[in-house]
Amino acid sequence: EEGQAFAGLVQAMYDTNAVAIVRRCFSERSSPELGFLRPHIAHDHICMYYVKLPFGEDVREFNFDNLDAIKRNQPSDEQLKTIDHLITTMDLTHADRGGEEAFRPDLVFNPYIQRMFQSIARRAVTPEEPLSLSNTIMEMNDTLVQSVASKSKRTLDTLHEQFTLRDTERRQKMMTGEKLFGNIDNSTKKMRLEENDNVEELTTDSTSFEAQLAAKKKAAIRTIGTITPIEDFKTLIEQGSSSFTEVCQQMSTVILEFINNSRGDALFDKALQCIQCLRDMCIQKLEPKIFNDLEILIKKQAGNIDGRKDFWKKVVDEKISLITSDECIESNVISIEAQKFLEENTSTEVVNNALITNEDDGDEEDLFDLI
Template sequence: MASKEATVYIVDLGPSTGETSHGRSKTNLDWSLEYIWDRITATVATGRKTAMAGVLGLRTSGTKNILDSDDDYAHITVFREIGQVLMPDVRRLRDDLVVSKGNMEGGDAISAIVVAIQMIVNECKKLKYERKIVLVTDVRGPMQADGLGDIVAKLKEDSIQLVVLGVDFDDAEYGFKEESKDPTKAENEAVLKQLCEDCEGTFGTLVQAVDELGTPRVKSVKPVPNYRGLLTLGDPTQYDTALSIDVERYPKTMIAAAPSASKFVVRQGDMGASQATIVKDGEGVPSADGLTAVKNAMTYQIEDPEAPGGKQDVDRDELSKGYEYGRTAVHISESDRNVTMYETTPGFDIIGFVDKNQYERYLDCNRGSIIIAQRSNDKACMALSSFIQSLYELESYAVARIVPKENREPRIVLLAPNIEPEFECLYDIELPFTEDMRSYKFPPLDKVITVSGKELSVHRNLPSDELLDAMSDYVDNMDLSTFSKDDKGHDTECMPMDETYSPMLHRLHQVIKHRAVFPDSEPPPPYEILTRFSHPPAELVEKAQPAIECLKEAANVKKVPPKARGKRYGSGKKDAPKPLSDLDVGALLAQDPKLKRSGQKIDPRNAIPEFRQRIADAASEGTDFDETIGDACKQMHKVILDKIRHSVGSANYEEVVECLRVLREEVNEFEDLSLYHDFLRELKVKLLETEELGEGRQELWYKVRVNRLGLIVSEGVPGSVSEEEARKFLLVGR
């Protein structure tokens, strides 16, 4: 169970926070709120009712707090009492946390801390809470340092952690110092720093806090054991020499899943947005926008000839469960259901041992767990320590069968010893069963076996010694394990595991947090820490450049030319065949307006040359390209249909086939396949179904099939079809 939390955020809203400092584009308040919004939205994201927060305004225009009857607490406003923070609260706080107008002499930071202490005391009383006060201020306002001893005593008495983050505070450890600091600010800064030292709180500069927002925080989870019982070697009920140790098993690693999206609809009715609720994880959660979760409703039907529509609705309780076996549903009644259940009892039994050097790491499955002795059991601690030491000295692992709870399926796990100063434990990882293993055979990488069984060590598919040496040098030059330098100048790893984070998970959290506060603005760019390992360091790439050049030369790497595209894109335009006379026929035709093909009908007696000429003219001129190509194709369609209609027997079939081939090639080159596909589908219907082009024309469709003039299959081209669809289209009667 997660611990209870109560945090009060004190935000300085004085007129001085509306200024910009040190070249920042944002005001000091907006810059401070980056930290506040990050912490508040992180609390909202947990959805826990025990994670409570309150917000207090410092140096505000008005006054509203539990001690407002005293003038010392003027210009301090409680914007939100301590409680669970929801999305409507975030939207309201966004409107409340703005720079105050006018000059006020009140709004003491020390008095605001006193108000925050009183808020926590009233809410938490003497109950067990993690209590915290976070003060964000530029300390440019007046501040009274009287009675700090009593405040320190109260903070310690109630175990309240005080965190003070100042705008441009000096921090020697972080390496930040503000030059030409205002004397009043320097004095107030010193007072707050001493206060934090006295109450063992945290004092820092806001520069560091904002810079560290991009670093994902490790989530601490209270460990919950998934097994408590005996770890046995042998059967203790039958043999006195059997090993039996009381142990506890906890998860060691867990997969951090990204938050999943949900479906919502606008809530209908008179209920307002603040009263609307959504359902998440079985609990009702107020919705900020008057939305409600989409709920699924399922109905069951059986075939009934007498019912309307031939189906009858039935309740789920009236149905029986069936298991699919092939295409048949096998029914198993509730009384026989115990046959399908493998009855087990909780247990943790060691079934064997394996040498550490013989275990293959690829056998690891699922997540790891940690096994320790039963708490406050000295006998179990001594026994487990002896077992761990034995495995460590013998360089062995143990194999065990575990059933965490009754009637759970058994698992086989590997137990590995772990010894650290003042701490010993066993790590376990799940192992696969025989049914989980898949064995595949691949040809060897160091030799080629011919059909006759001869082994070749020199072949074009095998790397040469020169290539192997070049690859080895390149790998050594791209080594990340010793590329970076630590604080002392020693070589260290460039990409340590504890500094490598999941970009997808944390980027999604970043965007959700931002949109929760600013729903209408664009998401910010991803944090640098999430993207810095997406590319190798530039210095390392430059260092390895000579090695990669040698590798390219040894491997005879050549650049693959780009795939030629159609004339429409200008890169794959075919060159017209050059005549032996070196005359530009196209230019000669263009000089005589009478011989231009544009705007004229295609002559059926010279259809193919004129069609190609119309296409070439359209590609060269570039004006009304689509319109010209479409018109030329339509004319070609008409020519083909007329030739079929007026053909005596099969006299014109060869000419029709050639026209179809030319049309197909030109259309495929321009990557507008609809001009051919639509016509071919129309042609098939007129030839085989309606017989509009004459009776007995099935032989022409046979020639279309033989010459492979069906639908075009071309990857990456819009309108292309799959090979299966093209094959079925050519079949008669489909």
């Protein structure tokens, strides 16, 4: 029944000129491969031939330039004649000893399979003797190959003389820094580097690669980010490209983002570190009003926005008060007012008094606009 079913399938595929796409596994441990079965009907048997299908990644297309487009690539008559003679000397049609075709595909043995089965047979007949490396068939083929090669040797030598190979690699000339940039002293180099975004001079003699990379990162900083705000804040102040007030306003904006966008108290510690850094820098630069305005704004938000009272409690616990006149001569806040300001139940009047005390006549942007 199975044979009849198989014969019917082959006959149906043959009549409809169809093939079967199949997946073949040689063994349980081998990877599957895709192929197709082609029906075949003969006078004494019926069968299917399996053909492995190639994948798109198995096909490689190489596009070469037209050699005729360049005159120097066109072969001469002597070169063409030498190539024709090489093909004639390597022709295998009558290269065999009997004048017949040599290395016919249907008569040439696979050397790997031939060697394996020959070794198995010799081991079965003479198990104690060592395997011999001699192979009569391979020796005959090797003799034939040497005969063809000897006939073509003179032509190959002529071919090597007519088709010369040249190295066309373009090598870049090595140039020193002095030849490339000219003879410039260190003072001129430093002045040019300072003009270019205030980047410090980087020399391989005194500065390591890590220091150069860090200096390049500092030079690329233009605004304060939320990843390393303290480092960015100090770097912008060192660069001096923006005014101290503008840099402090950026820092204040980042602090307010930490407070307002924090899930629970996840960003409170980072905000406290930024506040402390801003406070120290305002004292150092004699700009107490910038920090005091920010802290007043934070306390006012703590009374109006739900969930920000926890942050203000942390500020009180850390005793981060307003900048007083004892810490900075430019401040109009005395120590008693700063202590009362940190009290959790301080009335709004005290906050307003602090605002009036810290009021300035300048045109600086009010931090209350950041709410």
